[in-house]
Every structure is written in structure tokens, then in C-alpha cells.
Amino acid sequence: MNGSVSPKQFVLDEETHSSSSDTASLIDRRGTEHDAGADEPVRYPPGVLSEEEKALPRRQNHLAVRIPTRQEVLDARTRPKQRPRRLGIVVPGLLALLGFAFLSTWVLSLGTQFGDQHRIQVILMISDGMGPASETMARSFVQYLASTNSSSSNFKRSLLNESSWTDLEDSYRGKGSMGGMLPLDEILVGSSRTRSSNSLITDSAAGATAFSCGVKTYNGAIGVTPSLQPCGTVLEAAKRQGYMTGLVATSRITHATPASFYAHVPDRDLESEIAEFLVGEDGSALKGLRVDFAFGGGKCFFLPNGTDGSCRTDGKDMLGAAKAKGVRVVDGMTALRAYKDEDSVDEPVLGLFASDHMEYEADRQRITALADEQPSLKEMATHALRYLSRKAKDNKGFFLMIEGSRIDMAAHNNDPVGHLSDMLAYQQTVQYVKEWVDAQNEQGTPTMLISVSDHETGGLALGRQLGEAYPEYLWYPDALVNATHSSSYLGSLFASRYPAATRDWVISELFEKGLGIVDAAEWEVDAVWKMRQDAYGANRALADAISRRAQLGWSTAGHSGVDVNLYAYGYNSTGLTGNVENTDIGLHIAENMRLNLDVVTIELGKGQSSWFDAKAGNETTRTRTTGLGHYHGDF
Ligand SMILES: [Zn+2]
Incomplete structure (x- = not known):
């Protein structure tokens, strides 16, 4: 393009x-x-x-009925029941x-x-934790590479491999230091407000439930309202009305964002329960097999407690249950290589490519052990689109959610390398999806792409004052150019080498090879060294070292409350513009697919007594509120 x-x-x-x-x-x-x-x-x-x-x-007259x-x-449904006493x-x-x-x-x-009267394909892409500053950061990094003299060799050795840069080539080639546009820059249509029902700063669960159900709920809620009622999601309504459905994520597939499209639990940490929603339970109105295609990480929540690599709280074998229901399980990269999209025309597909979350893109590209290989976000999206569009051929279309899940997690670590690597992988996927959307619309199949973040993470600032002196107006993308790994990867690597790793090893393997830092100060090495048994501590010290060199600031290890960019492309892309609420995005999808979310909500309510436990969830969930918190004198 x-x-x-x-x-x-x-x-x-x-x-x-x-x-x-x-x-x-x-x-x-x-x-x-x-x-x-x-x-x-x-x-x-x-x-x-x-x-x-x-x-x-x-136009039908009965629509006048309210x-x-x-x-x-x-x-x-929640109103207290009173026993009638008089006629x-x-x-x-x-x-x-x-x-x-x-x-x-x-x-x-x-x-x-x-x-049966409507056909549309809707792809909702979610860049978890990517705020407006992050988008600028990624663009400035790419523009910086494009502006240097030997740009082609720069791209080859920078952060991601050559094929990633080839995919993004239209964004920078020949555009110089200011002209480059990332695939998302070209399709900006507005911004999305992100607050939840109980805080000006949302979490991913409430953020995704706003997209999936079109309702504001409390932080931690997966597909339930503040009054703890399960709410029908666009994915469930789509499935019910004859569309195909799909989910792709680089986190555990049971993590908050993907879970909010198919599960209903009062607390996002109930991931064993969430896995049961994905596979479905016979005879349950609440837990149905509603996702036709799911690719991501998080295999550990599908293995029975007591077996190797399980993180379930019970002995249920969810992979076995899935297979018994006729789901094709694609277990790891070797299985994916043997998998052919056209082979699974009549069966749902569940692909799990990591025990926990999948790797950051920069780390993934440098995996050398065959057994640890994983597909990229773009590869997973490619399989999803092939599967859903083929299966939906004689059907009404599909709803697909694709999440760049770990953009957020790197920002939680205040790690610019992991953050940038996964944003670029996301942009690469956006570019691919845009071209796919073009082809579909040209063939006459209305196809819509929406891309949005659920919230900003890290309070990222492109500019950082490092000392007492009034700061220069600068930040330095070139400080990130020679990094090869996320700080999270390097922190874990360090901990895994205990007690053999020496200070010299820290300097050469972590600072120089890992982050491209050749001028590490003694105190910086000390800060990492003292964390030699603490992977997270080392991760944070390394992230800080490279952030300071780039003069990138972070105000929090959590989320922030800023509005996020909203992007749309293809069919009816002008239908969602300006400054919108996150709930409007879910409602816009429902409207364009003509989904009836209320029906699903009613049907889900029928099965509620079979699972719902008001005591489930943590203390915060039980003391949830629809009002905002207020200042308590804590500073
Ligand atoms: Zn999030």
C-alpha cells in the first residue's frame, strides 16, 4: 500500500x-x-x-414495538422477588x-x-497496552532507521529479522526521516476512552468486556456486568446467528482479553474455569463451544492438575475434553507444520503454542531449539483468516479478534525493547490484514477491520529528564537499535545461569549482546548483579538502563487512564470516528453484524445457577463498585 x-x-x-x-x-x-x-x-x-x-x-412496522x-x-432479572399477597x-x-x-x-x-440476510466479515485487532506515545515511538524508530545512510543493513540487524522489515517496507522505504507512515498511521479515525465502571484506569478484563459486551464493568470482570450478570458478547451472538468465530492472541488464550469474548467469570484469575468456557460443557447454557478457531498460548490451563506443565486447580483434562468434542487440537509448532487449513473444514481448531504466554517477537525470532519454536502473530492471523473465510464461504461471514497481547506486558516491565518488538509485529500483522481486507472487499464480501487498544500501559513518555539540569528536548531511537532481546528474557537468562554467571558475563551477555549497551556504568552493572537470583529484579534494572539511554520515561508499572488511538479500515470504516467510548466499539460491531446481544444475555442467564458463586473471586471483586475511588491521602 x-x-x-x-x-x-x-x-x-x-x-x-x-x-x-x-x-x-x-x-x-x-x-x-x-x-x-x-x-x-x-x-x-x-x-x-x-x-x-x-x-x-x-422497513418493518413491528420495529415500532419497543x-x-x-x-x-x-x-x-436481578430485581428481588416478592411474594404476591393480593389478587x-x-x-x-x-x-x-x-x-x-x-x-x-x-x-x-x-x-x-x-x-440469513446479511454477510459481513469483521476483524477486531487489539493492541493491548499500546497508547498514543507508543505508536509515535514505533514510527520514530522506523523513521530513524530509514533516515540513516545504510538503511538496508540497519533494518537487517535491528531488533527484528529481515522478513519483518520486508513486510513493513512500504512504511519506510524512500520516505526519509519524516515521511514514513506505519500501517496503523494510515487508518487513524479517532480515539477511544478507556475508563471502566469503577476506575478512571481500566484493566484488560473490563477493557475487553467493553468491546465484547458493549458494557462498562468493574476491573477484573470477564464478560459480566457490575451486578455480576453474564453479558452476551459479540462473539457469542455471532456464533448464535450463524457466523464463524475466531480468536488469536500471543498471551494465554485464557488471559483477560481473549477470555472476555467467550467466558463469564467474576474474576479474571479464574483461568481454570475460563478454559472450560472455551472447550464448552455438555448441557450447559453458559458454557458452549462457541469459538471455531483459537490460536495462542496457555496450554498449562488445559492440562489436568498433577501432570507435567499443568497450572489447573483441578484434575480436568481440557485437551482431552476438546478432542472428545471433535475439536482439532494443534499442539505446538510441529503440529502446526503438519496442519493444513483445508483439512479442518468441518471441525473447530484449538492451537496452543506455549505453556504460558508466547514469547516477545524479538525473543521468538532468536529461538534456536526446535521444540521451543512458536508461530508469529502474523502467521497465526494468516491461519485464522484462511480457516474462517473458507469455512464461512457458504455462510454469513465471521468475527475474528486478533490481539497483540504482549505489547502490554513489556510496558508493565517498562521495557522499550519488548514493547517495540511486539508493536512492530502487530503493525506487520495489520499490514497483512489490510491487504486481505482490500482483496475481500474487491471480491464483494463486506469486510471491516477495527484496531484499538484497551488502555495505555506504563505511562510511557517520549522524553525523560535524567538529572537536575533543565533537559534537552530529545529522545534517542538509536539507543534501541542494537538490542536483541526483551529485558524479561535477559532477566530470566541471568537467573537461569546462577551461580555460574560472572560480572563479566553480565556485561558481555546482558548489556552488550542483549541490549546493545557498550558503556554500562559500574553502578548499572551492580544494580543487575545484586538481582542474580531475582529474574524480575534484573529485568527491571536492565529495562531502566536502556530506557534512560533512549530518554524514555515511564510513570508506572501498571496502566494509565489516557485515551487510546482508534483505527478502522475497509467496509463502513467511516461509521466509527471521533472520540468514542470503548463500549461504542462493541456496539458498532454488533450493529454492523446485526447481532442481538440481548438474546445471548437472556440465554446465558438460564444457566447461571449451575456455576455462579457469589464468593468467587478476590476481595476487590467482592467489594466491587460502580463508583470511582477517591483520594485517601496516600501519596
Ligand atoms: Zn490490557
Whole structure:
């Protein structure tokens, strides 16, 4: 893609689209923002909208009937039950119940009523923990490499391997020191607010639940509302209405972000339980096998307690259970090499490529042991798109979530190397997906890409005052050029060499070869040396050494509350612009796929008693609140 060519922007007919939306509640909630786009010029790309219009249902009078909003449905179900004492209460009560039953049945029928008339492919990419400063950091790094004299050799030896740079070539080749655009830069459409229901700083669970359910919830909540009710997700609704569904993540597949699309637990740490949601449980309305394609890490939560490499809290064999349900399990890289996308046309696929989280991209590319090899984010995304688009051929389309999970984790370590490496791997994947989206839209299959972060991590600042003196206005991308590994990898490597590793080894292997630092000060070596039995401590000391050289500042090892960039491309990419709430992104997906989330919420509620335990979760979860915290004099 040439950066100067504006991306294809397909705009739906506003009036027709609004009137044919699944639920009045969606129209109610989004009406104002939705109408804002009505004055925009409407373009009809050849071969797409004409087909699309034919498929659109006609305006139907019964849409005038008001459907309860999701919140009203939830409130109705959580209201304390009172025993009726008089006929005067019983009769209206029964009538109300009948009315509710009628409405529920009618709402339930909507999902299938519009079910077969719509075809769309939606790819939601999530760059976990990548704030606006991070996007600038990655761009400036690439521009720096492009501006140096021997740029091709610079790219070959910098951070990632040559094939990564080849994929990103359009971003920098011939663009000089200021002209380069990363694949995401070309498709910026706005920003997303990130706060959760109980804090101005969200965690990944509440952040992803905003995308999946379209509701604000408390930090730690996986697919449940602040009142602990399971909420229907876009993935579940998509599956129910005949779409294919997929998830790709570089974290454990049971980690907060992917989990929020298929699981419902009050606390993100209940990962053994979350794995059961992914595989599904016979006869459970709550736990169904709803993900057709899942690739990521986290095999340990699928192995029974007591076996090698298990981190489950019980003896359930989730891989065995998955196989018994006809799921094709792709266990590791050797199995992936033998796996052919076309072989698994009729079976769900679960691919697990690490016991825990997968490696940072820079570390992954330098793995030498065959048994430890892992696919890249782009490779996993490639398999997902092939599988879902082939399987969805005679179907309605698909919903796919792709997460660059560890952009966040490197920022938690305040490690610019891991952060940059995974942002570039993410951008590389975005470039691939954009080209795929182009091809699909050109063939007449409406295909939409949205990319967004759930929050910022690290409080990253491109500029850092190192001493008392007034600072120069500078930060130095070149300080990162010769790094080869994340600080997390180097910290673990150091701990694994205890007690053999010497101070000289620390200088040559960690500082010089690992971070490209050839001028380590005595006190910096000391700071790492004293952490020789503490992988995390060494990790943080090394991360600080390279951050100071680049003059990158970090304000926290946690998240921050800043708005994050919002990107969209392809079909109806102008439908989501400006400064939006994170919940709007989930609702936008539901609207475009004509998903009925309320139906799923009602169905999930039926199975709730079989699993829900109000005592589950940690203290924070049990004392959750919908209000914001306030200052307690702690500073
Ligand atoms: Zn996150």
C-alpha cells in the first residue's frame, strides 16, 4: 500500500441501515452518534453495496414495538422477588410476566429473523497496552532507521529479522526521516476512552468486556456486568446467528482479553474455569463451544492438575475434553507444520503454542531449539483468516479478534525493547490484514477491520529528564537499535545461569549482546548483579538502563487512564470516528453484524445457577463498585 493513497472507505446507506438494525435498544443507545454521519457523502463501491442493498430487510412496522434495553432486561432479572399477597397485585404481575415473556420470545426470534440476510466479515485487532506515545515511538524508530545512510543493513540487524522489515517496507522505504507512515498511521479515525465502571484506569478484563459486551464493568470482570450478570458478547451472538468465530492472541488464550469474548467469570484469575468456557460443557447454557478457531498460548490451563506443565486447580483434562468434542487440537509448532487449513473444514481448531504466554517477537525470532519454536502473530492471523473465510464461504461471514497481547506486558516491565518488538509485529500483522481486507472487499464480501487498544500501559513518555539540569528536548531511537532481546528474557537468562554467571558475563551477555549497551556504568552493572537470583529484579534494572539511554520515561508499572488511538479500515470504516467510548466499539460491531446481544444475555442467564458463586473471586471483586475511588491521602 502506498501511504498517499487513501484507504477504501465504504459507507453504508445511513437511513436504510438504521431502520434495519436488530434491536430498537441499539438504535436508542447509538442514535445520536449514528446520525452525526448522515451528512457525509455516501459512496457506493461497485459490486459491494448493490448486492448489499438487495439483502437488506425492508422497513418493518413491528420495529415500532419497543424492546427492553439490555440494562432493563438485566434489571428485571436481578430485581428481588416478592411474594404476591393480593389478587390486585397478582393479576397485574401475571400480565407483566406474560408481556415480558412475549417480548423475550419476540426478541429471541429476531436473531434468526434477520439471520440469513446479511454477510459481513469483521476483524477486531487489539493492541493491548499500546497508547498514543507508543505508536509515535514505533514510527520514530522506523523513521530513524530509514533516515540513516545504510538503511538496508540497519533494518537487517535491528531488533527484528529481515522478513519483518520486508513486510513493513512500504512504511519506510524512500520516505526519509519524516515521511514514513506505519500501517496503523494510515487508518487513524479517532480515539477511544478507556475508563471502566469503577476506575478512571481500566484493566484488560473490563477493557475487553467493553468491546465484547458493549458494557462498562468493574476491573477484573470477564464478560459480566457490575451486578455480576453474564453479558452476551459479540462473539457469542455471532456464533448464535450463524457466523464463524475466531480468536488469536500471543498471551494465554485464557488471559483477560481473549477470555472476555467467550467466558463469564467474576474474576479474571479464574483461568481454570475460563478454559472450560472455551472447550464448552455438555448441557450447559453458559458454557458452549462457541469459538471455531483459537490460536495462542496457555496450554498449562488445559492440562489436568498433577501432570507435567499443568497450572489447573483441578484434575480436568481440557485437551482431552476438546478432542472428545471433535475439536482439532494443534499442539505446538510441529503440529502446526503438519496442519493444513483445508483439512479442518468441518471441525473447530484449538492451537496452543506455549505453556504460558508466547514469547516477545524479538525473543521468538532468536529461538534456536526446535521444540521451543512458536508461530508469529502474523502467521497465526494468516491461519485464522484462511480457516474462517473458507469455512464461512457458504455462510454469513465471521468475527475474528486478533490481539497483540504482549505489547502490554513489556510496558508493565517498562521495557522499550519488548514493547517495540511486539508493536512492530502487530503493525506487520495489520499490514497483512489490510491487504486481505482490500482483496475481500474487491471480491464483494463486506469486510471491516477495527484496531484499538484497551488502555495505555506504563505511562510511557517520549522524553525523560535524567538529572537536575533543565533537559534537552530529545529522545534517542538509536539507543534501541542494537538490542536483541526483551529485558524479561535477559532477566530470566541471568537467573537461569546462577551461580555460574560472572560480572563479566553480565556485561558481555546482558548489556552488550542483549541490549546493545557498550558503556554500562559500574553502578548499572551492580544494580543487575545484586538481582542474580531475582529474574524480575534484573529485568527491571536492565529495562531502566536502556530506557534512560533512549530518554524514555515511564510513570508506572501498571496502566494509565489516557485515551487510546482508534483505527478502522475497509467496509463502513467511516461509521466509527471521533472520540468514542470503548463500549461504542462493541456496539458498532454488533450493529454492523446485526447481532442481538440481548438474546445471548437472556440465554446465558438460564444457566447461571449451575456455576455462579457469589464468593468467587478476590476481595476487590467482592467489594466491587460502580463508583470511582477517591483520594485517601496516600501519596
Ligand atoms: Zn490490557
